[in-house]
Amino acid sequence: MTDTIVAIATPAGRGGVGVVRVSGKNVGQIAAAVVGRLPQPRYATLCTFTDHDGSVIDSGIALYFPAPRSFTGEDVLELQGHGGPVVLDLLLKRVVSCGARIARPGEFSERAFLNDKIDLSQAEAIADLIDSVSQQAARGAIRSLQGEFSKRISHLSELIVNLRMYIEAAIDFPEEEIDFLADEKIVQSLAEIREALQETKKQAGQGALLREGISLVIAGRPNAGKSSLMNCLTGKDSSIVTRVPGTTRDVVSEYIHIDGIPLKLVDTAGIRVTDDEVEIEGVKRALAEAGSADQVLLVIDLVEHENDWRKQVDELTDELSKHPGITVVLNKSDLVPGVTASMDDVILVSAKTGRGIDELKSHIKSLAGFDGSGEGAFIARRRHLDALDRALIHLSEGARQLDERRAGELLAEELRLCHEALTEITGEFSSDDLLGKIFSSFCIGK
Numbered sequence: 001m002t003d004t005i006v007a008i009a010t011p012a013g014r015g016g017v018g019v020v021r022v023s024g025k026n027v028g029q030i031a032a033a034v035v036g037r038l039p040q041p042r043y044a045t046l047c048t049f050t051d052h053d054g055s056v057i058d059s060g061i062a063l064y065f066p067a068p069r070s071f072t073g074e075d076v077l078e079l080q081g082h083g084g085p086v087v088l089d090l091l092l093k094r095v096v097s098c099g100a101r102i103a104r105p106g107e108f109s110e111r112a113f114l115n116d117k118i119d120l121s122q123a124e125a126i127a128d129l130i131d132s133v134s135q136q137a138a139r140g141a142i143r144s145l146q147g148e149f150s151k152r153i154s155h156l157s158e159l160i161v162n163l164r165m166y167i168e169a170a171i172d173f174p175e176e177e178i179d180f181l182a183d184e185k186i187v188q189s190l191a192e193i194r195e196a197l198q199e200t201k202k203q204a205g206q207g208a209l210l211r212e213g214i215s216l217v218i219a220g221r222p223n224a225g226k227s228s229l230m231n232c233l234t235g236k237d238s239s240i241v242t243r244v245p246g247t248t249r250d251v252v253s254e255y256i257h258i259d260g261i262p263l264k265l266v267d268t269a270g271i272r273v274t275d276d277e278v279e280i281e282g283v284k285r286a287l288a289e290a291g292s293a294d295q296v297l298l299v300i301d302l303v304e305h306e307n308d309w310r311k312q313v314d315e316l317t318d319e320l321s322k323h324p325g326i327t328v329v330l331n332k333s334d335l336v337p338g339v340t341a342s343m344d345d346v347i348l349v350s351a352k353t354g355r356g357i358d359e360l361k362s363h364i365k366s367l368a369g370f371d372g373s374g375e376g377a378f379i380a381r382r383r384h385l386d387a388l389d390r391a392l393i394h395l396s397e398g399a400r401q402l403d404e405r406r407a408g409e410l411l412a413e414e415l416r417l418c419h420e421a422l423t424e425i426t427g428e429f430s431s432d433d434l435l436g437k438i439f440s441s442f443c444i445g446k
Contacts, residue, residue, distance in 0.1 A: 001114065004030070005103035006095045008088050009445035015083030017060075020091050021445055022100055023108060027075035030098045031064065034079070034091075039064040049079060049091055057090050058082055072108055073115030106442025110435070113427060120427025120438070121149050121384070127442045128211055128379045136260030137210040140379040144207070149378040152200045153425050156193065156391075160419045163189045167412045186411075190399050197395065201388040207380035213262030216364065217290045219320065220299035221312070222270025225331035228351035229299055230254070230267040233361075251285050258361050266293065271319055287320065295325050295367055297360075302330045302348075327363060387421045394418035 004024025010017070022030055031038045033052075039045035039062045049057045060081035070076040079095075081087060096102065104110075109123045118126075125144035132138035143149070167186065218226045234254045252267040266289050269282030290296050298316055300309045313328050320326070327345050334350035347363055349356035398414030401407040427435070 001111065004100040005107055006092060006100040007103040007108070007445035008092055010083060013085065018081055018083035018088040020079040020088060020095060021108065022077040022095055023072045023074045023111060024100065025075065026099045027077045030095055030100060031062065031077050033098045034094055035062050041066050049081060049094070051090070051094055052097060057094060058087050068115070071117065072111040073117045074111060103444060105444050106439030106446060109442055109446055110439040119150050121153070121425055122147060124381060124438060125379055126446060130443060130446065137379065140207050140210050143378040149380065150426055153422050156196055156200065157419055157422050159189070159193050159196065160415055163193070164412055164415045164419070167408055167415070171408050171412065186402065190395065194392070194395055197388065197392050201385065201392070203378065204380035204384050204388060207378050208382060208385055209261060211379050211381065213264065214294040215264040215266065216295050216297055217266045217268060217293040218297045218299060219268050219271060219286055219290050220316065221301065222272055224270070224299040224301040225351045226270070226299045227267055229297070229329065229331060229349070230265060232351045232354065232357055233265055251289055258365060261365060263364070271316065290320050295327060296320060297329050298326050299329045299331050301332060302336050303332045306336050325367070327367070329360065384425050387424045391418045391421040394421065
């Protein structure tokens with residue numbers, strides 16, 4: 001934190017504008033050396049950027065943000081010149097020669113966090129906004145960056161702290177004749193906190209879905225129409241389609257979006273017993289992909305198995321011994337008039353005509369838990385969901401201790417652990433290892 005850091009803050013390659021960002025205590029002397037003076041705070045100053053011998057490196061705009069009113073909370077200087085990689089590299093080397101060092105990935109955001117300009121969830125939202133793959137994900141990241149998620153966690157923490165104060169006061173004054181632990185206020189407060197936690201977890205789950213999406217593996221017997229379904233969902237010829245069984249020998253992956261949800265679609269080899277060594281390897285990979293997916297779309301040829309498709313499902317399910325969940329897709333339904341599906345998680349489609357594809361997409365969204373409203377959604381990560389899960393576990397355990405044993409001390413301890421889990425989200429309580437892991441995934445210059 002005592003070093004002055006510098007990095008190119010714009011993407012690699014050629015562009016109209018390139019930005020070199022500097023942060024730290026030596027910003028004043030660096031500005032004097034490179035642009036001849038310290039620019040007026042928060043005013044765009046047109047100037048030339050000079051090398052150590054006085055030669056001109058580039059001309060552009062200098063912006064100076066004095067501490068603490070800057071992104072990092074330190075003195076910050078931004079040099080905005082032309083976006084050529086050679087020019088930016090010369091300017092970067094010039095700043096380093098004046099006493100700065102190259103910033104680590106995410107170090108600007110890390111300093112903003114350590115200087116209390118943003119909390120940890122807001123810092124993560126910066127990286128999530130940059131990495132957004134859909135409009136919904138970008139909007140969710142903006143909400144998190146503006147503090148929507150942090151406000152939820154802060155409110156929950158306040159509720160827990162207030163309840164802890166009440167319980168611990170009752171423990172500290174046992175001579176009072178009032179049984180504080182029998183007070184309905186405690187039970188009511190626990191119920192309110194649990195409801196708020198569950199709602200926050202639901203919103204966070206939506207945010208994690210927008211950020212990470214889900215993976216779907218298309219599996220089934222050869223020639224059931226798996227590749228045709230893949231092409232229908234992706235809207236292009238991602239997989240080769242022929243009448244010859246066993247055309248797909250390897251794993252074919254594509255990324256698509258359904259209403260902003262990122263989906264990884266995986267087409268696999270047909271599952272069957274074969275002597276072909278290449279196809280045997282394809283079947284092994286198909287089974288492995290199915291075992292690691294969020295959901296398996298099990299495609300059945302309805303023309304061939306109109307009367308025994310349930311038996312086919314049972315047989316394939318046995319072969320897919322490791323799977324998270326299965327949706328049965330009865331394909332070629334346009335060739336079997338009058339057929340109906342009377343079971344949950346069974347969708348009638350025709351990959352050829354497009355029949356049932358909209359229903360399948362809606363089903364996929366419901367599997368992912370997506371409600372489509374987008375109201376108040378904020379971006380979230382798996383570690384946030386894990387922290388919320390642990391908070392709920394501690395809250396439930398505390399309520400059980402109160403109900404079964406009237407153990408105020410144990411309830412207070414579980415509430416402390418619940419609060420500690422929540423503060424991991426915003427970074428009030430986080431290990432150095434966790435912080436290092438989070439910020440190392442950021443872009444350099446952010």
